[in-house]
Amino acid sequence: MPIQMVRTNPIEGQKPGTSGLRKKTAVFMRPHYLENYVQSTFDGIGGVEGKTLVVGGDGRYFNDRAIQVILRMAAANGAAKCIVGQGGLLSTPATSNLIRQRGADGGLILSASHNPGGPEADFGLKYNGENGGPATETMTDKIFAITKKLTDYKIAAASDIDLDVIGTSKIEGMEIEIADPVTDYATLMKSLFDFDKIRALFADGFTVRFDAMHAVTGPYAHAILEGMLGAAKGTVVNGVPSPDFGGGHPDPNPIWAKDLMDKMHGPVAPDFGAASDGDGDRIMILGRGIYVTPSDGLAVLAAKAHLAPGYKGGLAGVARSMPTSRAVDRVADVLGISCFETPTGWKFFGNLLDAGKVTLCGEESAGAGSDHVREKDGLWALLLWLNILAETQQSVAEIMADLWSTYGRCYYSRHDYENVDSDKANAVMDGLRAKLPSLIGTTVYGLTVEAADEFAYDDPVDGSRSTGQGLRIVFKAGARAVLRLSGTGTEGATIRIYLEQLEKDAEKLDLLPQDALADVCKAAMHLSDLVTQTGRSKPDVIT
Numbered sequence: 001m002p003i004q005m006v007r008t009n010p011i012e013g014q015k016p017g018t019s020g021l022r023k024k025t026a027v028f029m030r031p032h033y034l035e036n037y038v039q040s041t042f043d044g045i046g047g048v049e050g051k052t053l054v055v056g057g058d059g060r061y062f063n064d065r066a067i068q069v070i071l072r073m074a075a076a077n078g079a080a081k082c083i084v085g086q087g088g089l090l091s092t093p094a095t096s097n098l099i100r101q102r103g104a105d106g107g108l109i110l111s112a113s114h115n116p117g118g119p120e121a122d123f124g125l126k127y128n129g130e131n132g133g134p135a136t137e138t139m140t141d142k143i144f145a146i147t148k149k150l151t152d153y154k155i156a157a158a159s160d161i162d163l164d165v166i167g168t169s170k171i172e173g174m175e176i177e178i179a180d181p182v183t184d185y186a187t188l189m190k191s192l193f194d195f196d197k198i199r200a201l202f203a204d205g206f207t208v209r210f211d212a213m214h215a216v217t218g219p220y221a222h223a224i225l226e227g228m229l230g231a232a233k234g235t236v237v238n239g240v241p242s243p244d245f246g247g248g249h250p251d252p253n254p255i256w257a258k259d260l261m262d263k264m265h266g267p268v269a270p271d272f273g274a275a276s277d278g279d280g281d282r283i284m285i286l287g288r289g290i291y292v293t294p295s296d297g298l299a300v301l302a303a304k305a306h307l308a309p310g311y312k313g314g315l316a317g318v319a320r321s322m323p324t325s326r327a328v329d330r331v332a333d334v335l336g337i338s339c340f341e342t343p344t345g346w347k348f349f350g351n352l353l354d355a356g357k358v359t360l361c362g363e364e365s366a367g368a369g370s371d372h373v374r375e376k377d378g379l380w381a382l383l384l385w386l387n388i389l390a391e392t393q394q395s396v397a398e399i400m401a402d403l404w405s406t407y408g409r410c411y412y413s414r415h416d417y418e419n420v421d422s423d424k425a426n427a428v429m430d431g432l433r434a435k436l437p438s439l440i441g442t443t444v445y446g447l448t449v450e451a452a453d454e455f456a457y458d459d460p461v462d463g464s465r466s467t468g469q470g471l472r473i474v475f476k477a478g479a480r481a482v483l484r485l486s487g488t489g490t491e492g493a494t495i496r497i498y499l500e501q502l503e504k505d506a507e508k509l510d511l512l513p514q515d516a517l518a519d520v521c522k523a524a525m526h527l528s529d530l531v532t533q534t535g536r537s538k539p540d541v542i543t
């Protein structure tokens with residue numbers, strides 16, 4: 001029987017989070033687990049009969065096995081074609097681009113982003129639609145509903161496809177094309193940026209250290225930075241994707257990319273440093289002796305994007321996720337363009353980009369992107385920075401000093417409390433939520449509460465409403481604290497506290513962020529009662 005209908009039972013907890021379904025790898029490898037979710041996805045998007053899908057992942061443990069299953073299931077469900085990245089690799093932004101370039105109907109991305117990989121670590125699967133962007137909430141709700149009543153799935157009996165060899169083959173009537181993961185993406189980058197100017201910058205001796213963190217961006221960075229742009233060999237480090245990311249977390253923040261942080265603050269630091277995450281949509285940016293917060297980075301890109309050929313006409317508008325600092329709002333204000341505030345997660349930017357309301361968007365979690373694809377894009381952000389540096393001939397530190405003196409500095413930090421007992425985490429949120437209305441007008445640690453609410457978003461394009469998107473306390477004089485629970489964790493709950501303080505005094509633009517944020521941090525801790533409720537005295541990760 002070449003196509004089998006396999007009986008199964010619904011599996012609990014297959015609810016897609018901020019970015020697809022993420023679970024422990026061992027959970028994904030349980031009998032029927034992956035198959036149930038793939039069938040529910042196919043059914044949830046209205047079937048795949050006659051459709052073309054792009055399939056690829058970040059190379060983490062189980063990536064290759066999962067792709068073989070997906071291909072056999074796509075064939076059994078009547079898909080016309082699957083385009084797969086060679087070696088099973090495709091970065092998230094490159095997948096988004098391939099879907100768009102090839103006019104595919106959608107794509108499946110195998111990744112748990114910045115979470116660690118390996119048999120004991122994490123795995124994930126997300127679906128992107130025909131615009132190249134993450135499935136909307138309406139779609140993921142439908143998929144989840146199907147997981148709860150699934151009775152069988154379809155899979156073809158076929159031998160493994162060789163994912164390493166470029167070319168075409170077939171399972172049943174479905175064509176499989178193994179494509180180079182880099183080529184189309186590199187062509188897109190070349191169309192947006194002044195590669196000649198950036199090449200000249202490198203020829204002048206400009207130095208970059210790009211840490212691919214043993215994840216998917218290695219091949220892209222080797223080809224674009226060292227190949228097309230002539231950066232010195234060795235510019236890209238940890239550039240070979242490995243199933244367990246060299247034993248680390250492919251999370252580009254000062255904690256997990258400490259080696260890069262140390263180099264950039266050391267005596268012989270390169271001019272520019274960057275690190276990307278597992279699936280290549282996030283990036284951390286550094287200059288010599290300076291770390292750029294993602295929120296500030298977004299503000300810089302908004303202020304200077306017009307220096308790159310792809311954005312020379314200016315920006316239609318910008319968008320940021322709610323917890324992201326309001327630095328970009330200040331730039332948008334001066335540029336006279338609109339700035340949208342959306343819930344956390346890239347899926348909320350899709351409609352704004354599709355409708356042409358925004359050109360650029362970003363999140364505090366090291367993600368920035370534009371209308372060139374429908375995902376955040378780490379290497380894109382790096383190249384835009386290089387284009388800006390090549391045009392202005394300024395250093396990163398000079399660019400930041402300019403930003404702060406022009407718009408004020410939004411000191412910013414995120415404190416994460418990880419693996420908290422879910423009931424306790426909910427108690428923190430419930431307690432604070434109940435208090436919110438009574439806070440307005442009160443003063444805590446010298447900060448007066450101006451507004452306090454639970455964020456809800458009304459999508460201006462499709463009219464959908466998303467509620468429960470984080471608790472925000474806005475203080476007078478530019479301070480703000482936001483609390484929300486992570487939607488991407490695989491164990492317990494993660495409480496995220498986002499702290500922000502605007503500083504306009506020219507004498508105070510060089511403080512240590514945690515010092516500048518001390519009062520707003522104390523106020524957030526006091527109001528949330530987090531220490532008493534959870535027994536935690538300090539955050540696990542500060543970024």
Ligand code: G1P
Nearest residue numbers: 018019345346363365486487488
């Ligand atoms: C996290 C980030 C969020 C990002 C998401 C997917 O989600 O905070 O900005 O879009 O990962 O990369 P969270 O765990 O906070 O729900």
Ligand code: ZN
Nearest residue numbers: 113277279281
């Ligand atoms: Zn990612």
